[in-house]
Amino acid sequence: MPVIVPAREGRAVQVRAGQRVRVTDLEGGQVGDVFAFAAQDVNEHLSASHTRAATSRLFPAHGERFVTDRRRPILTLVGDTSPGRHDMLIAACDPERYRALGVAGFHASCADNLARSLAGLGLAVAVTPQPVNVFMRIPVADDGRLSWLTAISRPGDAITFEAAMDCVFVVSACPQELVGINGHEPTPLAIDLLRSE
């Protein structure tokens, strides 16, 4: 049974070492902010900057591993049926981001979704790590400029990870509708825990 991540919300699941976890874009064109934390100590988290150092790539290739801020492998990229556009450069959206975009009052955010999802497991982290933004399309030009393009994942496209350690895996269905990354209409995602291979 998949765990549905409703539009604009987040969900956390616990994944055992060797287990696989799949994130599906149910309706297409939807970014997911993925976070992963060591089950033994959630202060150890998947780190984008350490992963880039480990892989010498902006985003891991098939079979390559995401590592933590202690340089330990936490997830391996094992499957991707989407067009393969994912981001590992951009911070999670947060209340400050929406305030700067002119929103008065509450707006759902990936940082807030992370905190709520972890709280549901009785967990908390001091810092929002930089997420792995699946299906997010941020191409880098030769001069280093970044473009914020609408996701081109199709309904049912999915990316699959294998856990390299017991971990807490969190997905936020990004609530950003003011910038075009989700086509101005946030939609749900799904998380599937697959059996160990």
Next chain:
Amino acid sequence: MPVIVPAREGRAVQVRAGQRVRVTDLEGGQVGDVFAFAAQDVNEHLSASHTRAATSRLFPAHGERFVTDRRRPILTLVGDTSPGRHDMLIAACDPERYRALGVAGFHASCADNLARSLAGLGLAVAVTPQPVNVFMRIPVADDGRLSWLTAISRPGDAITFEAAMDCVFVVSACPQELVGINGHEPTPLAIDLLRSE
């Protein structure tokens, strides 16, 4: 009077809003890991991923601002006499990095230099933020691959920042000699505090 950052070491200085701070590569070809923290609360730090979101660039252009994890401007890039190759993708080196490179026992690292420099001011942080790696040459290929090239900054080349808030500014003269980024011979840097404009 400049603050000399000896080869393989770090130094912290306190910078007032409006003040300028210059990092000079004294002998050339040396990477500096730069960190900045809000003076009022060092849990707020210059964040690479939030800065990329703010500037839509891999590295800010002249006149653009680095922001914190709370999206507040902390530094503005106001001068650069170097060839302009700087990195904001790669994590600070740390004991785990050198262990993975085969070093047994102690090896100086930028993460350790940061902790020691802050401790000298009676400060500590729970997490090593992703640094701004001045003079570090990590080009990104069209396919997202990263290359680790030797710094091409010349003796006396300097990059200058203006503080947008009172901050603690830390520079580590990167002790990495196993990977070629510093030409296999770490050398010193200098920090100059310039008067407000």
